[in-house]
Amino acid sequence: MLGNMVSRRALVLVLVLVSSAVHAQVDLTGFWSRSGQTDNVDALNPVDLLGMPLNEDGRAKALSYNIAALSVTERQCQMYTPFYLLVGPFALDISRVQDPVTQKLIAWKIAGWIDKDETIIWMDGRPHPSEHAPHTHGGFTTGAWDGGALTAVTTHFKLGDIKRHRGFSSDRAKITYRFTRHGDLLTVTGILEDPVYLAEPYVLTDVFTFSTAPNTLPSTACEPIEELAYLHENPAIVPHYLPGRNPFVNEVTERFNIPIEAVLGGPQTMYPEYRKTLENRYVLPPPCTLDCGGPPASQAR
C-alpha cells in the first residue's frame, strides 16, 4: 500500500516536471500582424540592392533581371521563397499540428499567403530530405526549442526573390529562424545563407503583434494567362538585360542622389557604419515635384 502511494507520488512528480518542461515551450498559436512593411510601398525601383549582401554573381543576376521574365507562363504564379515571411505584407497565421491519437505536437504550421507557400516546422525529429530530393516553394523546415525561443531551419526551397523582384537566393540557400514571444509581441529573426548569391548571411528581424483582426490573404488557385505575345510565339526567348545595359541601374542615384556603389549593394552596405562612409558625399536631392507617390499637386493641401 505504502509502496503504491510512493509510486503514484513519483508519477505525479514526473508529470509535473514534464508538464513544466512542456509549458516552457511557448504557445505561438494565433494571428500575428505586422506593424509595417516597406517592400510593396517604398521600394519601387527595379534596381535597389542597397543593404543586400550580394556577391558578384548575385549582383550580376539581379542586374540581368528583366521584369518581362515574370510574364513567362511558368512564372506568373510563382511563389516567393520562405524568406518572404520577413519581407512580405501579411500577418502570420500560426497553428499547431498534433498527432491525431496522442495529441502530441508534431509541427507548427505558418499558413501560406496568396504568393507564399505554407511553412511546416516539423518538431518530431524527422531529418531533412536528401540533397537530391525535389524542391518546393515552401521548402522543408525542422524546429527545436532553445530555451523559450523556437529555432527552425528551412532548406529545399526554390530559387526566388529575396525582395520583390530585387535580388535572388538560390536553390542551395538555407534559412535559420528564431521565434521569440514576449507577451503579445512576437519577434522573428531570419538568417538567409546562400553560397551562390550572397557574400555574407542576410539577417532580417521583424516584430509582429498578436491580433484578432489580421491582415492576411490566403493561398488561392492561380491560372496563368498569355501576357506577352512574343514569348508565346517563340518560347525560346529569355527576357534579360545584357551586362551594362540595364536601363534602370542609375534610377535611384538620379532620383535620390544615393551613390551607385551603394545602390548596387554588397555586404558592406548592410552594416550601419556604412552610412558614415557616405555622409561627407551625400547631398539631399531637391524636393520632389513629379511622380512623388502622393496625390497630384492640385489635390494636395
Next chain:
Amino acid sequence: MRDRPLMGLRNPADRMGESAGTPPATLASVLMSFALSFPAFAAGQTALDVVQLRPNFHMIAGAGSNIVVQVGPHGAVLVDSGAEGRSEEVLAAVREITPLPIRYIINTSMDADHVGGNAAVAQAGLSILPGALAAGAGLTDDLLSNSGGASVLAHENVLARMGAPTGDRSPVPLELWPTKTFAFDSYSMYFNGEGIQVIHQPAAHTDGDVIVFFRRGDVIATGDIVDTTRFPVIDVARGGSVQGEIDALNRLLGMSILNLPLQWWPDRTLLVPGHGRVYDKLDLLEYRDAITIVRDRVQALIDDGKTLAEVQAANPTLGYRSQYGSDSGPWTTEMFVEVIFNELHATQAREQ
C-alpha cells in the same frame, strides 16, 4: 564505313567482328581510357542515395550518373546503369526496391558513367524476349535476348560511338554495348502499365542523347542534357552542340507541366537529370534561362568583334558561375564558354 545495324537489332557482324582483329582488352583498362573523355566518370566513391519520387519510381544517385528505377508487375526498367565498379551497389539498391527482375536498361548517352554498369546489371536481369521467337527469325537466342539478361536500349548513335571500323579496337567493350537500338526520332513501349517514350535529341550533350518519358508516372529522365551540378557538358567531338542543347532544354520544357492552378500542391512533372537533384519545370526554366543568357551574352560580344580571349575576359557566365561553374576539373567554365564561342563564331562565318 560500318554497316548500319538493322532497326531494332544489333548487326551480328558489328558485335562479333569489329574487335576480332585486335587483342581483347580488359574491361577495366578500356573503361579507364574511355573515362578520360567523360568527365562525370571521375565521380567519387560516395554512398548511394536512393530517393523515392512516386510510389513506383526511385532515383539512385551516387553510382556515376543518376539511375531511374520504374517498377511494375512486369519487372523493373532502369534508365542508365551507372559507372562500372558500382554495379553491385546498384543491384543491391534495386533489390531493396523490388524483388522483380530488371527487364530493360535504357541508356541516355554513351558516357561511361551511364553505360558502365550495362554488363553486370543486364546480366543480373531477365530478358523479356522468348527464345523461340529468336529461333524462328533465324537468329540465335543469345543475340536477341542478351544471353537471357535484360535488354539494353539506346539510340543507334550510342552504338556507333561505342564501336569502331572493322579491324580497329572498339573504344568500349562489347559487354557494354546496347542490345537494341533505334535510328530515328523515338522508340515507344508500354510496360508496367505505362507508356514509355524514348525520344532522340540530336546534337545536344552528344548526338546519341535520349529523353525517357514515363507518361503515367509523369517522370522524365533527361540524361546529361540537364546536369544540375554544372553547365551542361557539350561534347562537340561526339556530336554535341550548344544550339542542340538549348533545343533539347526547350523540348523538355514543352513536355513538362507545373503544379498549377494549385501551386502549393506537389503534383507536377518530375525531371531526373543526368547528375544532381531532381528538378521540376520551374527549376528547368532557370537552367534553360542560364544557358540561353550566357549564349546571348557571348553572341553580343561576338557581334562587337571580340576575340575568344576578350570574351573569356568579359566573364559572360557571371551570375551563374557560383551555381554551375568550375575553374578546375574535366569541364571548366572556360571550356563551356569556348564551345559557345566556337559554335556561334562558325555560324556567323557561314552566314556571312
